[in-house]
Amino acid sequence: MRVLVIGGTHHVGRALVETALRRGDTVTTLNRGLSRAPAPGVEALVADRTDPDAVRLALSDQTWDAVIDTWAWAPNVVRDTARLLADRAGHYGYVSSRGVYAWPWPTGADESAPLVAGDPGSRDNADYAAAKRGGELAVIESFGERALLARAGMILGPYEDVGRIPWWLRRLQHGGPVLAPGPADAAVQYIDAIDMASWMLTAAERGIGGAFNLAGPPGHTTIGALLETALEVTGSNAELVWAPAEVLEQENFLLGMEFGLRYPGDSHPTGLHDADVSAALAAGLTLRPLRETMADTWAWLQREGDPAPRPDAPSPAQWFDPDQERRVLDLVRARDHT
Known part of the structure; x- marks a missing residue:
């Protein structure tokens, strides 16, 4: 054409x-x-x-x-x-x-x-x-x-300038304990x-x-599979520590909102990751394996460096605070040992 x-x-x-x-x-x-x-x-x-x-x-x-x-x-x-x-x-x-x-x-x-x-x-x-x-x-x-x-x-996928996966790949690359927005089995489209x-x-x-x-069909993947695959392609030894949505909400930590897994006042919003996509699938939509998406994104980041963020997209600084992450990590680990 x-x-x-x-x-x-x-x-x-x-x-x-x-x-x-x-x-x-x-x-x-x-x-x-x-x-x-x-x-x-x-x-x-x-x-x-x-x-x-x-x-x-x-x-x-x-x-x-x-x-x-x-x-x-x-x-x-x-x-x-x-x-x-x-x-x-x-x-x-x-x-x-x-x-x-x-x-x-x-x-x-x-x-x-x-x-x-x-x-x-x-x-x-x-x-x-x-x-x-x-x-x-x-x-x-x-x-x-x-x-x-x-x-x-x-x-x-590659060239993403919204600040989701590129940010996460870099965060995982740095290693150490990494707070992840749970539950790990939450569906992601x-x-x-x-x-x-x-x-x-x-x-x-x-x-x-x-x-x-x-989008992919409901149940196609989870936030756990997505971040574990991202971890795999970076070759990092980072440890994902899963924080329940209720804890993130209680601590006013915005982690997870970048994926639409929750919103302020709503730890488990419906409708975001369970859309009916049967019409597109019937019209020929096919999906690459998740690992290809993550690997291609990582290869692009290594080749070209981090993209300039879109001016209309929230910056990671708006939803991620390292000091707050450390505090919530301690809280989650304390809960896990009680």
């Missing part, structure tokens, strides 16, 4: 570009040209996404089989681009989020669960959920059944950015439209 990736330098965008090139697609990217050099073989177009005239000039009169848009902010930007490309692209894939569902998320919810309100013309960057829903509506407005809405769960990219490109090729929850 001829594919236009809007973005293409960070996390999902970079995974999309590299996956498309491996497939043999002809790839064009559109971004500000400020982050990374274009991948070899990519036609790199440069424009400020928030300037419709600049985007129009950069895209010229080209056509594409598929567009994939990774924009995560004001919906009016998606609306302007989708309108511009409505007659020049056969398919528009939008990287959305399970955040578009109204909170609290029902247990086992599929794509029919209630949604937040969204406005495709909104210029508001502050409300992530409303912005993503507005972006969905903007794509539907111009592409209708040719629009694919990829409602991703927690996105992991995630999607590897590479698996997501492969599925979105194949869906575009097959002309699949509509909304899909994207």
Whole structure:
């Protein structure tokens, strides 16, 4: 296919570009040209996404089989681009989020669960959920059944710039006793950015439209398996010490919130890691083994160093305090010996 990736330098965008090139697609990217050099073989177009005239000039009169848009902010930007490309692209894939569902998320919810309100013309960057829903509506407005809405769960894998797995890999690398957010058998749903990219490109090729929850099936893995696998790929001798969610809540230690395992006042929230993803699986979604995701992320960190954190993502300093970890470690070990 001829594919236009809007973005293409960070996390999902970079995974999309590299996956498309491996497939043999002809790839064009559109971004500000400020982050990374274009991948070899990519036609790199440069424009400020928030300037419709600049985007129009950069895209010229080209056509594409598929567009994939990774924009995560004001919906009016998606609306302007989708309108511009409505007659020049056969398919528009939008990287959305399970955040578009109204909170609290029902247990086992599929794509029919209630949604937040969204406005495709909104210029508001502050409300992530409303912005993503507005972006969905903007794509539907111009592409209708040719629009694919990829409602991703927690996105992991190489190039992650949110600060979850890269932080944990570095923490485990340092060794010693490491407080882990328990219970170890708590279910975790995630999607590897590479698996997501492969599925979105194949869906575009097959002309699949509509909304899909994207994550592994419920029960696919646990926080224990995830962190033990991370420990294994680093080759570290660190010791995972599992803290019950109730203890972390009692001590006001935010550990575990980075994985959505709990929230303040709710030690065991439902709906976060048990979404119904049967529609995506039926439409061809496949998942790499967890160890491949962890190993590829670790190899990337060693090769390129720690990524600059996204400005809209909470920094580890906001949810992790070494002194507090030591205090809670002592508390958990004391409980284990009584």
